Amino acid sequence: MHAKTNFRACLLVLAATIGWQSASIAGTARGEDQQHAFDFHFGTWKTQIKSRDVTPSGVGAWTRFTGTVIDQPLWNGKANLEKIEAAGPGGHFQGLTLFLYNPTSGQWSEQFAGSDEGTMQAPTYGEFRNGRGVFHGWTESGGKKVLERDIWSNITPNAYHYEIASSFDGGKTWVTNFVAQLTRLKKAPDYDTHHTPGTGPEHDFDFNMGRWSTRIQAVLHPLSAPGATSRLAGTHEVYRVWDDWANIGQLEVEGPDGHHVEDLALRLYDRKTRQWRVYLANSTSGTLAAPLAGGFKDGVGTFVGMDEVDGKTVLTRNVWSDITAKTCRQHWAISTDGGKTWVSTWTSTDSRGG
Structure with a gap:
């Protein structure tokens, strides 16, 4: 998210x-049914977020947001699309995340876009093992490429935890810049969009x-x-x-x-x-x-x-x-x-x- x-x-x-003719839950590992690793995420959620700027020279103060996350399956679960809207002292934002399953690698990609830019950010890639999803990719800070790590954890039918961290030393140390705690509002996603x-x-x-x-x-x-x-x-x-x-x-x-x-x-x-x-x-x-x-x-x-x-x-x-x-x-x-x-x-x- x-x-x-x-x-x-x-x-x-x-x-x-x-x-040519060819001859479920987040805890799945490669070789089982990784394709359904995000099934737990389908539905409508309340999210409590805190976010801060992280740069090579230091970190900023935490800003808090409250909002809603809606996730819906695509292609019978081989992909899913998440909508997020939140507001707080730091302002109001809308975003979306597209999750795609690669059947060849057995991994998922996670790619975000915000309403202020209308551009997909660089993806992170990963998979779920033992009830925990770990994804890695590149992001930018101060015009420089830095490593990003996304972690999905504490997953139950009605709650989960998500956080993003950055590394400026090639993954030796990590600084968290985004934390979200989500609780389920209902199992079904809200498909209606105001027009x-x-x-x-x-x-x-x-x-x-x-x-x-x-x-x-x-x-x-x-x-x-x-x-x-x-x-x-x-x-x-x-x-x-x-x-x-x-x-x-x-x-x-x-x-x-x-x-x-x-x-x-x-x-x-x-x-x-x-x-x-x-x-x-x-x-x-x-x-x-x-x-x-x-x-x-x-x-x-x-x-x-x-x-x-x-x-x-x-x-x-x-x-x-x-x-x-x-x-x-x-x-x-x-x-x-x-x-x-x-x-x-x-x-x-x-x-x-x-």
């Missing part, structure tokens, strides 16, 4: 699976909220076989995380061989740059890709980022168009020449309902 849809990943999953209609760029994706049926034409090998396509069908569900700066879309489709594909897109609005960032993930890889960035103009949304295809670094572009109350269209393409020419990789048409 820190203070769309992955179309490229979906292509990689489909390309890897066509023609205030508007017309600013922070409302660009309002049209997309809800459940859609989707039909897709995918090019699995755009560089070596750009003319070979596969047709897919499934559902695309999008909902608000926070009213004016965060939403998430989940795509589920059946591949040509019946393989089930689960993707998500976490979309965050940066109030300073007035741009959206789109972060993509797939349940098979359990990792969050570098974001695409962009926005809407004259009813068309254009987002550009970097990707890797067949060992080459390429530009990738996602365009939203033909938007009505009941339908919308997405087109994905890659470029190997800096955007002079584009090769189509994915076209989808969504219809309201499904």
